[in-house]
């Protein structure tokens with residue numbers, strides 16, 4: 038039992054922190070802000086290619102696949118630092134889909150896709166959800182039908198984030214409409230977003246973040262674009278979601294925001310004398326946040342450690358997701374109370390962007406409780422896998 | 432970074448779990464309900480002594496096993512899981528550990544081997560009426576004396592005071608704090624039992640000009656440091672105890688709801704029930720991680736004030752929520768005294784409140800933040 042980083046881990050953290058500090062020029066920062074922390078702009082792309090050259094893409098991939106072979110704990114340090122820096126790193130492409138392609142892709146995919154991903158030149162959007170298939174993802178209807186050597190794809194996806202600037206969509210399709218269990222009739226494809234049969238319309242969300250409805254109209258791809266065995270796509274979907282979960286709960290940016298609010302409260306004078314932080318309720322809010330963020334930190338550290346030791350428990354992974362997502366929302370609320378009215382301002386009242394940050398976090402946070410596997414399902418997993426409680430049939 | 436246990440830690444944990452889970456049964460615990468008998472299973476205590484489990488954190492030179500606080504905390508977690516009727520927290524953490532850390536060598540050599548062998552039971556006096564700060568006593572005052580110090584005043588609700596041979600006591604001495612090991616048989620010591628929610632034996636200890644010989648003085652001046660040190664360890668010990676108790680209550684509720692049927696199905700299959708239990712699981716995971724963190728930092732001898740406040744906040748919140756949630760999903764059975772859960776609820780409450788509830792520790796943490804300490808690295 039030793040809950041502290043060792044010297045090599047600290048050195049890695051410092052190396053990354055310095056790297057990202059140099060990379061995040063004011064211009065790049067501004068572009069990322071403008072793009073609502075989603076990336077996609079020219080400077081963002083340039084930085085990604087540079088990271089590819091410097092070997093900072095695929096840090097967790099095995100060396101045999103062209104990665105750095107970092108342990109989950111080291112990867113976690115990487116995730117923390119890149120998020121702390123405020124660079125919208127395309128995790129879904131590089132950490133979720135990429136390794137699946139490297140592991141399960143055919144020779145064509147290993148040749149045409151994998152090196153480009155590692156070079157920061159290939160971006161992939163995720164096409165799982167549909168208008169009628171959300172939490173019950175396995176009921177998806179977008180179809181792929183065999184036609185000679187090709188597949189013909191038709192259907193609609195919903196919430197296909199980043200698709201408007203990605204090169205391909207990682208698409209879950211129904212290939213066996215008669216499968217006795219609906220998750221046994223799904224196959225994964227890579228579909229070019231440049232295909233004339235592909236189109237997308239924007240969906241704007243409360244937080245201002247854009248996502249998309251995407252449409253697939255008789256798109257024809259050869260069998261080379263199929264990933265994994267026919268009708269065994271579900272395994273790939275779930276393994277991707279598990280990988281995604283690790284990058285979902287990070288405490289770096291929250292701990293930074295927390296420190297900034299403490300500093301603000303310690304240096305901001307009240308009209309009748311004293312400082313904002315002298316008020317007992319402010320101290321109470323801050324202490325609550327401090328305790329919650331500390332737990333978040335320990336939970337993700339333990340999770341990364343358990344992954345490194347290959348002892349990750351399913352219930353613990355779900356507990357991390359539920360706790361983290363709900364604690365974030367509470368922390369943002371409590372910190373917002375301290376900032377008061379300026380947490381309602383979309384402009385920058387104090388010149389330190391604090392109020393504006395929290396104003397936006399309020400609007401962008403809700404997705405974390407239902408995205409990445411909704412918390413209801415996570416709680417189902419905890420009671421079943423962690424406490425052996427029987428579950429109702431679904 | 433290592434969240435795992437060493438070979439020795441796993442052995443200590445397994446041994447404690449084996450002895451305690453075999454020896455502590457609801458039938459035996461029932462003997463102490465309503466103070467029918469002093470809640471002290473001496474036979475079990477003897478077994479724990481013989482197995483070395485009371486002495487894991489004691490140096491080998493005094494008859495201990497020579498491990499540290501982490502190993503002891505693992506024993507306490509098992510004591511919490513069984514709500515064992517033994518004074519582990521008081522004897523081992525609140526008394527033996529600070530004596531080993533701070534007492535003069537002669538005093539250590541006189542009392543620690545006896546405490547390790549079981550011939551001397553120790554405890555500590557941490558509360559005074561109206562004063563929750565154990566490090567700043569006001570109700571007991573010391574006066575210099577040629578042979579030592581004389582103490583007068585009242586310590587309230589001292590655990591196992593009537594069973595113990597000696598009590599660690601802090602007294603105000605001029606502007607400073609003096610800490611002594613008070614022998615309970617000394618002239619001028621009188622006790623009157625008080626009743627606690629857990630049925631654990633406690634007594635108010637009245638000191639009427641009691642002479643404590645110089646040889647029993649742990650620290651004549653500046654004893655705040657001793658008390659602060661021991662309150663920190665005792666707080667962490669309560670967190671570890673809480674962890675075991677909460678985990679047991681949760682697992683009991685999970686199995687009960689998996690068996691109990693209503694509307695033709697186990698009540699566990701109702702999502703509202705499953706989710707309430709999942710929330711207990713998350714709370715307990717938070718308590719586990721924050722407790723282990725605090726314990727491992729204290730064991731390493733580094734400052735852990737922020738981490739300890741955080742652990743105790745979780746011990747309070749988690750204890751409260753797990754207690755009510757587990758009672759709730761049991762329905763009436765949860766509070767039926769023929770079913771074992773109710774005693775756990777008493778302990779969850781005790782550990783929540785003892786040495787300060789969540790709000791107290793939130794306030795302390797908030798003050799530290801206001802002073803610019805405790806920020807994230």
Ligand SMILES: Cc1cc2nc3c(=O)[nH]c(=O)nc-3n(C[C@H](O)[C@H](O)[C@H](O)COP(=O)(O)OP(=O)(O)OC[C@H]3O[C@@H](n4cnc5c(N)ncnc54)[C@H](O)[C@@H]3O)c2cc1C
Nearest residue numbers: 163164165166171172173196197198248407408409411413
């Ligand atoms: C901004 C944004 C970006 C997204 N990006 C992507 C993306 O890139 N690719 C992609 O494929 N998807 C994406 N999604 C979709 C996201 O994964 C879904 O929103 C999510 O899976 C939930 O599905 P739903 O919205 O259809 O809600 P529903 O499934 O309809 O759920 C509605 C409510 O019912 C509850 N519920 C459902 N089933 C149960 C149950 N069994 N027990 C208890 N409660 C239940 C849910 O928890 C929820 O509260 C994105 C969504 C958003 C908002």
